[in-house]
Amino acid sequence: MSHHFLRFTDVHYSYPDGYEALRGVDFLITHGEKVALLGLNGAGKSTILLHSNGLLLPTSGEVNVGGIPVTKKTLSVVRQSVGMVFQNADDQLFMPTVEEDVAFGPLNMGLEGDEVERRVAMALDRVGASDLRKRSPLRLSGGQKKRVAIATVLSMEPSILVLDEPTAELDLEARRQVCGIVSAFQHTCVIATHDMDLARQLCDRAIVITDGRVTDDGPVGPVTAAFEQSV
Ligand SMILES: Nc1ncnc2c1ncn2[C@@H]1O[C@H](COP(=O)(O)OP(=O)(O)O)[C@@H](O)[C@H]1O
Ligand SMILES: [Mg+2]
Known part of the structure; x- marks a missing residue:
């Protein structure tokens, strides 16, 4: 499974208004690592995450997932390996029921019947939301929405x-x-x-x-301290 790495190489990104949010980001995250991305508001954390599954593509430099450079052509493969949970669950939930939201990814991957059902049941069970299956995502509490949003990603x-x-x-x-849900996830996590x-x-x-660059990287204890x- 060591091919499940995430590598940023000198990634620059400017938003359409010209603001350069990433100014040469480099890191390699290898299989099974659990990595925290820290930084003040506006540092570029969300912009980095949006690059990890191709929701944004670099202005220059390369994002590579398990040996595959993230480009327009590789988006569908990359999105099957990198599951992104947005900050706001409302950005992730758009179907009439929880089970349809959780089935959306697997159906989009071309999976069918029993396999989709297996994945929906597994993902809802992992986040403790099996009882919410038939509910409307719109009507859930913040914590329930977050768990269901995670399930929509785990189902892939x-x-x-x-x-x-x-x-x-x-x-x-x-x-x-x-x-609990994140610590039970056995693969790579950012x-x-x-x-x-x-x-x-x-x-x-x-x-x-810091300001679109990596300014520290190491074991979580010393780096968080x-x-x-510094803030
Ligand atoms: N759509 C956008 N257009 C222009 N600038 C943006 C956009 N989204 C974010 N930015 C800017 O890019 C920088 C990094 O933002 P972001 O990645 O959201 O930071 P963080 O997640 O660390 O708070 C900020 O200065 C922010 O204002
Ligand atoms: Mg952010």
């Missing part, structure tokens, strides 16, 4: 799970549930977060982003 059985501030605005119980306790609890390694000192 990604080898790399990417989460943008997964515990922002969750109460303690929902936060604990999200922590988590952008302001929550240093979460980073230390779930991650082995932390990467600090230095980051807290």
Whole structure:
């Protein structure tokens, strides 16, 4: 499984208005690593995550997932390996029922009947949301929405799970549930977060982003401590 790596090589990205949000980002995340992405608001964390599955493509440099450069042509393959959970669950949930949202990815991958059902049941079970199956996503609590949003990604059985501030605005119980779900995920995981306790609890390694560049990268303990000192 060592081919499930995520590598950024000198990635630059300018938004359409010309703002250069990424200014030469380099890192290699290897299979099974759990990595926290730290940085102040506006540092470029979300922009990096959006590059990991091709929702944004670099202005220059390369993003590579398991040996495949992320380009327009490889998007469908890349999106099967990299599952992205957005900061706002409402951006991820758009079907009339929870089960349809969770089935959407597998159906889109061309899977059918029993296999889709197996994946929906598995993903809902992993996030403890089997009882929410027939509900409308719109009517769920914040914590329930977040768990279902994670299920919509787990149903694609990604080898790399990417989460943008997964515990922002969750109460303690929902936060604990999200922590449990992420720690049970056995493959590679990248988590952008302001929550240093979460980073230390779930991650082995932390990467600090400052003004669109990597400014620190190492074991989570020392890196979070230095980051807290610096802000
Ligand atoms: N759609 C956009 N158009 C122009 N600039 C943007 C856009 N989205 C984000 N930015 C800018 O890019 C920088 C990085 O943003 P972002 O990746 O969201 O940071 P973070 O997630 O670390 O808070 C910020 O300065 C932000 O204002
Ligand atoms: Mg962000």
